[in-house]
Amino acid sequence: MDAPALWQRYQDWLYYHEGLGFYLDVSRMGFDDAFVERLQPKFEKAFQDMEALESGSFANPDENRMVGHYWLRDPDLAPTAEIKQEILETLEQIEDFVKKVHKGEIRPPGARKFTDIISIGIGGSALGPQFVATALAGENPPLSIHFIDNSDPAGIDRVLYQLQDRLDRTLVIVISKSGGTPEPHIGMIEVKKVYRAKQLNFVEYAVAVTGIDSHLDKQAKSEGWLTTFPMQDWVGGRTSEMSAVGLLPAALQGIDIRQMLAGAKEMDAATRQRQVKNNPAALLALSWYFAGNGRGEKDMVVLPYKDSLLLFSRYLQQLVMESLGKEKDLTGNIVHQGIAVYGNKGSTDQHAYVQQLREGVANFFLTFIEVLHDRQGVSVEIEPGVTSGDYLSGFLQGTRKALYENHRDSITVTIPAVNPLTVGALIALYERAVGFYGFLINVNAYHQPGVEAGKKAAAAILKLQQQVMQVLEEANAPLSLTQVASQAGEPDEIEVIYKVLRHLYANERGVVLEGNLGQPSSLKVSVQKH
Numbered sequence: 223m224d225a226p227a228l229w230q231r232y233q234d235w236l237y238y239h240e241g242l243g244f245y246l247d248v249s250r251m252g253f254d255d256a257f258v259e260r261l262q263p264k265f266e267k268a269f270q271d272m273e274a275l276e277s278g279s280f281a282n283p284d285e286n287r288m289v290g291h292y293w294l295r296d297p298d299l300a301p302t303a304e305i306k307q308e309i310l311e312t313l314e315q316i317e318d319f320v321k322k323v324h325k326g327e328i329r330p331p332g333a334r335k336f337t338d339i340i341s342i343g344i345g346g347s348a349l350g351p352q353f354v355a356t357a358l359a360g361e362n363p364p365l366s367i368h369f370i371d372n373s374d375p376a377g378i379d380r381v382l383y384q385l386q387d388r389l390d391r392t393l394v395i396v397i398s399k400s401g402g403t404p405e406p407h408i409g410m411i412e413v414k415k416v417y418r419a420k421q422l423n424f425v426e427y428a429v430a431v432t433g434i435d436s437h438l439d440k441q442a443k444s445e446g447w448l449t450t451f452p453m454q455d456w457v458g459g460r461t462s463e464m465s466a467v468g469l470l471p472a473a474l475q476g477i478d479i480r481q482m483l484a485g486a487k488e489m490d491a492a493t494r495q496r497q498v499k500n501n502p503a504a505l506l507a508l509s510w511y512f513a514g515n516g517r518g519e520k521d522m523v524v525l526p527y528k529d530s531l532l533l534f535s536r537y538l539q540q541l542v543m544e545s546l547g548k549e550k551d552l553t554g555n556i557v558h559q560g561i562a563v564y565g566n567k568g569s570t571d572q573h574a575y576v577q578q579l580r581e582g583v584a585n586f587f588l589t590f591i592e593v594l595h596d597r598q599g600v601s602v603e604i605e606p607g608v609t610s611g612d613y614l615s616g617f618l619q620g621t622r623k624a625l626y627e628n629h630r631d632s633i634t635v636t637i638p639a640v641n642p643l644t645v646g647a648l649i650a651l652y653e654r655a656v657g658f659y660g661f662l663i664n665v666n667a668y669h670q671p672g673v674e675a676g677k678k679a680a681a682a683i684l685k686l687q688q689q690v691m692q693v694l695e696e697a698n699a700p701l702s703l704t705q706v707a708s709q710a711g712e713p714d715e716i717e718v719i720y721k722v723l724r725h726l727y728a729n730e731r732g733v734v735l736e737g738n739l740g741q742p743s744s745l746k747v748s749v750q751k752h
Contacts, residue, residue, distance in 0.1 A: 237502050239492055242485065242647050243594075243638035246502045250622065250632045251587070253512040258498065261511065261662070265504060268661035269496050275657065277301060289668045290454070291461040291653065295487040295646070305456075312452055312466055313479075319429075319449060320473040323393070324364050328448065331426055336393045338385060339367040341471050342409035343397035346459030346540060347431075350468045350649075353537040354482075355475060357530045357645050363475040365393065370409040378412050389420055393474070397431040397467055399453045401438025404680070431466045458668060460541050461653050464646070478642045485646030493654040503654035509633055510561060510659050513587035517559070517663075518546070523579065524565035526591035527618045530640045534591065535565030538652055545656045545667040552664050559665050565589075569617035576621060580628050588625060588632040590618055591648075595639035686712060687722045691749070700736060700746035723747055 223231065228249070237246040278288050278301030293300040293309060300306040322328040326335045341351055348371035355367050368381050385392055394413055398406040417424040430442040430450045442450045451466035462468060464486055469479045493503035514520045522542065524535035547560030566574070568590070579586065596611030604610055622632055635651075637644040660667030689710045694701070701709070706723075707716040720742050726733040737744040 235499070235505075237500070237505055239488075239502070241488055242492075242644065244489075244502070244644070244647060245634075245636035246505055247634040247636070248505050248509045250626050250634070251509045251512055252629075252631055253508065257512060258508065261508065262498075264662050265498055265508075265658075268504075268507075268658050271661045272494075272654075272657055288456040289458065289461075290456040291458070291464060292490055294457070294464040295483040295490065295650070305454075308452070308454065313469070315449075315451065316466060316470050316473055316479070319451075320470070323474060324476075330391050330393075331423070333391045336365055336391055338388050338392040339365050339471060339474055340370060340381065340385070340392055340394045340413060341367055341397065342370045342395065342406050342413065343467070344371055344403060344405035345544075346462050347397040347406070347467050349460075349533075349537045349540050350463035351471045353533040354463065354468060354472050354477065354645060356533045357640055358472070358477045358642055359475045365474045365476075367471055367475055370413070371405075373405050373408045375412075378409065382413070382416050389417065390422055392427065393448075394424070394428045395431060395471060396428065396438065396442075397453070398438050399433045399436065399455070399459070401432050401436040401441070404677070406438075429470075431470060460544055463649055481642035482646035482649075485643035485648075486650035487646075488643075489647040489650035490654065493651070493658075503651055503658050506633070506651070506655035507658035507662055509587070509631075510655070511662055513631055514561060518561045519585075521562040521564065521586040523586045523588045524563060524591065525568045525571060525588060525621075526565075526593075527568040527614055528591070528593040528640055529567065531591055531593070532567050534648070535563065535567075538565075539563040541652055542656055544670050546660060546663075546665065548665040549671075550665075552666060557663075557665065559663055561659075568621065569614060572617055572621055579630060580624055584630060586630075588630065590622060590632060590634045592618055592634055592636040593638075593640055594636065683718060683722065686710070686715060686718060687726075690719055690722060691726075694733070694747060694749040697748065700734075700748040703742060703745060703747065706747055720745075 232247065232249040235247070235249045237248075238244070275289055276292050276299060278290065288301070290300065290305070293305060297306040297309040300309060319328065323336055329335055341348070343351070348369055351367070352369055352371070359367070368385060370378055370381055372378075382389075396406055396410050401407075414424045417427065425445050425447050428442065428447040430438050430447055431453050432438040432442070432450065433455060434452050439450055451470055453462070453465060453467060457465045457467075459467075464483060469482075472482065473479045489502070493501050495501040495504075498504045498508060510522070513522075522538075524538055526532070526534050542561055542563045549556060549558055551557045551559070565571075579588065592615075596609065596614075601609035601611055604613065622634065625632055635648075637648070656667055689712070690706055693706055693709045697709075703716055703720050703723075704713075707713045707719050710719065712719065723733050723735065727735045732750045734748045734750060736746045736748075739745070
């Protein structure tokens, strides 16, 4: 396409939202008008399905739940007066608690104020708050946040070591909807142990964000934790940033959560437009469908050109892949849908994987995130008339041009600055785009059977570990792996048993392995008797 035609296409497909100062450019995606026309019936149904979703239809059949994260930023849309009131009361509770913490009215024993936060969560309960903290927390926030988002013992130790001199001034937020998710429970037990070792009463530092009447909710109330905040059953983990899950830690860091909610609300309104060209979420869904032939045949590479947006691609990875990665469609057909997401930041990655993006396997489409405002204050000139921000902008434009010239598709999302309003809008935009795309390809974007299957499998392995240790405790002599598996009643799980025993042996957990470690069948296994 020659330059005049390309310029015209840019203008024809450019979306602009004046209130948010937001631009979306899909002109470098290769679809034509005929493709858009063919997809129009699917979009008509998607618009209807989205309306039904927001009005309170049950979209999560696995858990028989509504999907209502949209109501969090516009409570007037809630399907019942009770839900609206719950949203408003939770927001007031958050703001009241945060105000008292900042003023020192709620404070740790023996200290004037809390100075730090440990946030214990997994998946969306960690990724959203991590993204927002990196994007929006100031250089000197009222409270600095630290995350325990995995069951890696060394990772937990690293976080707690960093806080060893401030643990007596550190607020702990435990986030788990059910209270039964293993990783937050593990993190809580680990942190409790350290507080106890420091002779600190954990309950005087602890807050829970959890489902009403969940195991964690009952535990926190019976033990006398500082307070609890509700996690509504109609909010999924990957769409929970505008609930207490995300708003509480953000507000404690001094982030304007009302502006975040306002940005999300405004973007939600923009994505209710019935015309694809006037709906930014629909434009994204259209582009994704075109890029991957409606089958996820190409990966989504996300390149934000701003250090503060470093974690945006990681946040989107869960939102997109957990929502869209499905074996079956809504009618039960095997479809194996999904879009793989990866990315880091520009221009760092121009010196990393952009070489392959331009000249290697064309198995992707790229999303540039552009931020117009460079910095607070005046930039020094690197050379006459050119600043570091000019270079960053030039790198983005140059990479976009180079990719297009080599027939690589790209989308450009542009925001005026990284602030609570625009971050809220970005979160809402991609939540809505995922919803639209899910309806286009006829999958349920609001359940996650694969994740649940993984949890069940892990629980089964831990149960097997207990069986194996019981066999070894009762044995009078060292056993072969085959004998262990047979006596545990799991002869087909010998490989898993070997790996369990190898892990216990490496961590000096009382398991003794005799023989050639490189030849598992030669090993004899026993336990150190107490």
